[in-house]
Amino acid sequence: MSLGKFLIRKTAIAIATMVAVSFLIFLALEVNIEEVAVKVLGQYSTADQRAAWLLQNGYNDPFLIRYLRWLANFVTGDWGQSTYYRAPVMDMVLPRLGASAILAGGALLVIIIFGLGLGILAGMRPGTVLDRVISVFSVITTSIPDFASAVFLSGIFVFWLGLLPGASTMISGFSFRELILPVSVLGLYSMGYLARVTRASMVDVMSTHYIRTARLKGASLSRIVLRHALRNALITPVTVIMLQLPWLLSGVIVVEVFYAYKGFGTLLYDAALNQDIYLIEACAMISVLVVVLSQILSDVLYGWLNPRIELGAKA
């Protein structure tokens, strides 16, 4: 399959997924119009007020019509008004998305550097003490929930050593120091997994014939790893990195709430607490969109890095 065809197929599947997701979200949040009216107008609105509002906003139309209208509005950029903040949802979501992208980008950088690095170090000489230590370390970091590692790291670096700020409100402009803790917590959780995948892949490659040949020719370990092994060993881990995004998005919510960081995660969280349904809908749609896009990117990356794999072939 050519890259063009492959992309068209993947995009078609992605669009079908997004349509299904949007239907689920709409079904979950807007099937009961009485509840929508209560959420928008508040607990203390009268039945008459709700009925008038429902009529005014076309809620008396059949469900499918309402869904299609909502979907059309969403696609054309009309995401409705936040019922709590009384502001257009889109204007609120986009800047927050940018703030979270900084956080997630930093975390990805940590994950890539330490995850790949530790994985390569462990997989170079499987069975050694270093390998064991790294393996145990990665199990520990992936087992501790985000909020617990946030408590532990803050306990050490904020309260005990007093080195870092305990909140990341960015209240007086962008601050790199305030990013360190949230980025570390996010990175720590996902990097263990990447390290394990990298290690497994590295161990596989190091036991192949061409590496043995290089060894027998007397090449040094560092040369073998850098010149011969890495290129093949990194194919799987690199695609795994993209698949970490959904986890990262979940982690972003916890970490942003913990450090009071004004990003996408706290926006969704506050929207949930305020029952701000249009904001929740938009945030849910955007987060699924990010996941779906990252899956396509990961597939393409895999095919590009590994020309032996035929794009779209069943693995």
Place this chain on the structure above:
Amino acid sequence: MKALTPYLQKPLVLIGGFLAFGWLLVAILAPVLAPYNPLQTLQPLVKPLTTGSNGEYFLLGTDMLGRDILSRLIWGAQTVVIYATLATLTAYILGLSFGLIAGYAGGRTDAVLCFLANVILSFPVLVLYIVIIVVIGASPVNIVIAVTFSSAPAIFRIVRAITIDVASRDFVKAAITQGESTWRILFIDILPNTTGPLAVDFCLRLGYTAITIGTLGFLGLGLPPPTPDWGGMVNEGRAMAIAFPHLVVFPCIAISTLTLGLSLLADGLREVNDAKERQA
């Protein structure tokens, strides 16, 4: 007992088992182990290792409402064990059934079920929980429903893949030729062959579920108070953590050791299973 020997020789399994089964034991024995009633207010904000004014001894201190933290941790173990197990089991029942059906039936049934699973899996887990909890509210049953809904598709995928593999083997073909019913083939012939990988996944998933329930509690979307719940304890104590770190540190240690135990156990099981397969 003999079948367990290769597992018991692994230090990972032993440490993981010690942590996981230790917490299970604590959960079961909570009524005996807990020194005080987890909901009773005794004396607020006592630091750990102190004797209270009425002569009570608080090993881990008390919270802002004067409840003994050790007792809440012990009862919290019961909460997490009950709800995590319940949620994981219901997710397994759904995932297993649909996975077996999709893998065995193939064709359009398989395609539809796979698409549905992919749709649910394209939600970041926490976003899915938040949406579900906003719609149906935070109650013990609803948390089980939310976790089931989001874990079942992942279990479905694993079971489906194994089923496709097992269904192509000769003994299944023999069973079909013999005229065995489809249900018998699915649950008597195929299902037992999936247990190895599923045991590993079960441990891991139990850990994820415990993390999820903890995280929901931390976000204030979990079990409603005053249920002793580790995540909820962190959430309640967070505002005072600077002056009273014991409010949050102990629940975090509790949940971390439980989930660490489960993932070490899963790791050990996987290593032994892999070694068995290499031998076979």
